[in-house]
Amino acid sequence: xxxxxxxxxxxxxxxxxSTETNPAADYxxxxxxxxxxxxxxxxxDPGKPGKSPKVLSDGFxxxxxxxxxxxxxxxxxxxxxxxxxxxxxxxxxLGNSEIRQITSSEDNCTDPVYLPGNRLxxxxxxxxxxxxxxxxxYSGNLDGTGMQRITFNPGNYFASNTLHDGRILAIxxxxxxxxxxxxxxxxxxxxTKADLFYKGSAHSTLSTRAMETxxxxxxxxxxxxxxxxxxxxxxxxxxxxxxxxxxxTSGIKGSFHTVIPRPSGKxxxxxxxxxxxxxxxxxxxxxxxxxxxxxxxxGDYNLLDAVVVEERTRPKKLPSxxxxxxKTGLLLCxxxxxxDPRFPISASTDKKATRIEVLGLNSSYGIVRVEGDGxxxxxxxxxxxxxxxxxxxxxxxVNGPCSWIWLRPNERRGCIGCHEDRELAPENNVPLSVAxxxxxxxxxxxxxxxxxxxxx
Numbered sequence: 001x002x003x004x005x006x007x008x009x010x011x012x013x014x015x016x017x018s019t020e021t022n023p024a025a026d027y028x029x030x031x032x033x034x035x036x037x038x039x040x041x042x043x044x045d046p047g048k049p050g051k052s053p054k055v056l057s058d059g060f061x062x063x064x065x066x067x068x069x070x071x072x073x074x075x076x077x078x079x080x081x082x083x084x085x086x087x088x089x090x091x092x093x094l095g096n097s098e099i100r101q102i103t104s105s106e107d108n109c110t111d112p113v114y115l116p117g118n119r120l121x122x123x124x125x126x127x128x129x130x131x132x133x134x135x136x137x138y139s140g141n142l143d144g145t146g147m148q149r150i151t152f153n154p155g156n157y158f159a160s161n162t163l164h165d166g167r168i169l170a171i172x173x174x175x176x177x178x179x180x181x182x183x184x185x186x187x188x189x190x191x192t193k194a195d196l197f198y199k200g201s202a203h204s205t206l207s208t209r210a211m212e213t214x215x216x217x218x219x220x221x222x223x224x225x226x227x228x229x230x231x232x233x234x235x236x237x238x239x240x241x242x243x244x245x246x247x248x249t250s251g252i253k254g255s256f257h258t259v260i261p262r263p264s265g266k267x268x269x270x271x272x273x274x275x276x277x278x279x280x281x282x283x284x285x286x287x288x289x290x291x292x293x294x295x296x297x298x299g300d301y302n303l304l305d306a307v308v309v310e311e312r313t314r315p316k317k318l319p320s321x322x323x324x325x326x327k328t329g330l331l332l333c334x335x336x337x338x339x340d341p342r343f344p345i346s347a348s349t350d351k352k353a354t355r356i357e358v359l360g361l362n363s364s365y366g367i368v369r370v371e372g373d374g375x376x377x378x379x380x381x382x383x384x385x386x387x388x389x390x391x392x393x394x395x396x397x398v399n400g401p402c403s404w405i406w407l408r409p410n411e412r413r414g415c416i417g418c419h420e421d422r423e424l425a426p427e428n429n430v431p432l433s434v435a436x437x438x439x440x441x442x443x444x445x446x447x448x449x450x451x452x453x454x455x456x
Contacts, residue, residue, distance in 0.1 A: 009094055010072055012309045013044045013268070014056065015281065016064040017301035027173070027182065027205055030135065034078075034110045034123070034158050035087055036304065039064045041077060043309075044281075044296055053296070056092065059099075061085070065305055067113050068094075072311040076102075076112035076120060089122050091142065094309060102144045109138075111209075113160045113168075115189050116317035118142045121150070121168055123157055131385055132176045132361060137168070139189055150191030153385040153404035154361065157185070159209045163238075166316035169197060169218075171206045174403065176361070182206045184220075184241070190320040192411045196403070196422060198241045200234075207231055208305070212238070213261040219248075219286075221256050231255040233269065235286065242422055248289050258306050259284070268295065270303050279303050322408045328379050329407025330438055331414070334431050335374035336390050338417025338424070339399070353390035353398040353418075358441050360386055366443025367391065374417075375431030379438040382409040386441065390418055 018039045025033035041063045042053035056075075057063035063079035075092045087108040092099045103109050105124060112122040120142055123135040132154035140147035151157055154176035161169050163186070172185040182205060187194035200206065200222050210220040216238045223231040233256050237244040249256055257279050260268040267284040271291065279302040283292030296303065336353055356376060358365040365386060370376045380386060387401040399418050407413060416426045 009043055009309045010311075011046070013046055013281070013295075014066050014068070014075065014307050014309060015042050015044060015053065015296075015303050016040070016066065016305040017042055017053075017298070018064075018304055019301055028134065028156065028175070028179070030108075030110060030123075030125075030156075030158060033207075034065065035062070035108065036064045037062055037083075039304070041066055046295055049296065056097065062087070063090075065111050066307050068307050068309055068312075069114050070116075070312055070314040072309055075307075075309075076114060078110040078112060078122075089120070102142065103147070104144070110135075111158055111160055113162055115139065115162060115168075116166065116315055119189070121160055121162075121189060123160065123170075134175055137170060137191070139191075149383075150187070150189070150408075151194070152191070152383045152406040155404070156182075159206070161209045161211065162189075162315050163212055164313065164315050166318040167193075169210050184210060188318050188320070190318075190322045190408060191406075192321060192408045193413065194406070196242075198236055198245075200245075208258050211259060211261050213265075214263060215265070217261075219259050219261060219267070221259060223255070231257055233259055233267075233284070233286075240423065248284075248286055251289065252291060257304055260306055260308060262308075266292070268306060268308070270306060272302075281306060321410055321412070323410035326410040327382055328440075329382050329409065329411035329413065331378045331380060331405070331407060332412075332431065332434060333370075333374075333376050333415050334417065334426055336370055336376070336418045337374045352392060354393055355391045355395075356388050356418075357391055358386050358388055358443075359401055360384075360442065365441050367395075368439050368441075368443070371432040373432050375433040377431070377433035377436070377438040378441050380407050380441040382407055382411070388418070 016039050018036050039062050041057040042055050044053040060079045061083045063077055065078045067076045078087050079090050080087055087110055089103040089109050089112045090099055090101055108125045110123050112120050121139040124138050125135050126133050134156040136149055137151045137157045138147050139150050155172055155174045157170045157172050159171045163169055167186050169186050171182050173182040174180040184198040186197040205223050207221040210218050217235050219235050221231045222234045233248040235246045235248055254273040257270040269282050269284045270279045271282050272279045280297030281295040281303050355367050355369050357367045385404045385406045389401045390398045392398055416424055
């Protein structure tokens with residue numbers, strides 16, 4: 001599989017193989033989904049379809065979630081040396097098959113992805129986290145140093161990937177105060193500017209990594225939470241991810257698991273016709289929406305995650321504004337009255353919102369009166385999750401809480417409105433609130449102020 005000169009396996013396909021016949025994936029814990037017990041990594045030569053693949057992960061009880069470096073010379077993966085070990089992140093030199101351990105955590109780690117600048121991002125479970133999080137994203141250096149947490153809300157993050165623009169795209173599911181459907185969240189590698197990228201239909205589940213195509217599409221698999229055998233290939237446009245959803249496989253029975261775009265415009269996909277079959281590797285034509293020839297199948301194994309060993313364009317390396325010497329971040333809203341007309345109003349609309357309430361994990365951080373133009377300007381503690389809801393003059397809720405927000409140290413964020421249309425461009429004006437100092441959150445609550453600060 002490797003030439004006499006020790007060159008990497010260019011053009012080869014690396015697959016995760018699993019003997020599990022029909023495991024019930026747990027989309028909260030990641031068991032049998034992001035962690036696959038007894039799995040192994042193999043390399044397949046697509047030019048020699050009759051030749052059996054070679055096992056790459058000898059010496060591991062489990063190995064999955066491969067990702068290839070931008071130069072095509074190395075591979076990250078998640079693995080367990082022995083049954084019962086915590087899952088850690090490893091890197092393999094594809095030229096000589098040498099393996100080294102990157103993380104040495106007491107917690108399970110999975111879904112490693114390369115970042116520009118000899119760095120990586122991965123998911124790590126936080127069992128006793130004070131922020132009520134499940135799996136958070138961590139980033140650091142490939143030599144294992146400088147590992148830092150970059151997500152800070154009570155939720156899970158899985159199946160990350162890096163877009164060509166340098167941002168991280170990950171599956172996120174809010175866990176507190178209630179479990180919500182998973183969505184795609186996009187953010188910078190330092191955890192700043194985290195925002196919604198895509199939201200599926202009600203009760204849908206996002207199944208695998210999202211991949212970027214040469215023609216500006218994002219493709220991934222999505223299924224009904226009540227029917228894991230309904231995995232479909234979904235395509236959205238990079239420029240309009242919230243409004244361009246296309247189901248590429250609505251006319252094909254069976255279930256798709258993984259999709260890998262190719263320069264030819266075709267995809268490689270893992271697919272099975274029914275739950276009694278094994279996932280096999282196929283070609284897929286997205287233009288005509290038809291399944292092509294079988295590339296490889298195995299009667300003994302499901303073929304799950306797949307990557308192609310090749311050199312690829314390195315994403316942009318985005319500068320970071322994070323300064324750990326600063327303990328706060330800034331948030332500006334232009335006008336709380338700007339709403340997406342599709343958003344359901346949680347209270348009577350005949351009351352105009354005049355205030356916002358900032359909600360922490362266990363208490364209210366205070367109520368702030370907005371300016372006459374509907375704007376507000378906050379300085380909040382960094383790496384601390386909060387939500388906001390709008391209130392009328394009587395203190396009744398007009399629009400219920402938004403999703404959790406956090407600000408990294410020294411981060412400056414802005415929004416147009418509350419639950420606004422994500423494709424809306426801001427008005428070209430200066431909000432009244434920025435002419436004054438920002439309101440510090442949490443507020444100092446006294447009986448005199450009755451938990452309210454009026455901007456003067």
